[in-house]
Amino acid sequence: MEPTTLNPKTPNSQNDTGSNAAKEHVNRSLDEAKAGAAEAAAQGKEIFRNSAAQVREALSHTTDQAAQYVQAQPLKSLLMAAAAGAAIAMLAGTVGKRHGHS
Template identity: 85%
Template sequence: MEPTSQNPKTPTSQNGTDNNAARAHIQRSLDEAQAGSAELAAQGKEILRDSAAQVREALSRTTDQAAQYVQAQPLKSLLMAAAAGAAIAMLAGTVGKRHGHS
């Protein structure tokens, strides 16, 4: 009797069938994973598109409200803008001194 590298309990034809079934199972799993990832990507695109539209709408509303406020209260708007500019300049000066950029 010659020694063989195959398992003596499992015939060669059975190994081939088992391997084919395993390959088919792996391929189905990969196909399902790919389809699932494609669906998730499509959902992500749709969510991103909807979110971007909502942000554009909110920005448009805010811009319109700001323009209306400036038209209704021009002096107050000017004073607020000057105060904000002064605060930013002071903050930038403080940060610049801390980092040695004076």
């Protein structure tokens, strides 16, 4: 007896059933993947929103502290700002000389 081969051009009810089941399985898997991706995106968005709010709050708090310090110690703050500006200028000059921009 010769082995039978399925001809893809001629429909076979058993082959069609298996094909339909495979298609349904693929469609369910795709739907589940889409749902999982949407859920992960929503969670990521929420995490990002919460993190951004925390950063804004921390920045606001730090800015308030800096303003209070400047009000309490104006001369000291001015000297610190001048020293920081001088350090940045020296650093920029050094970097510029290394790259041949002077």
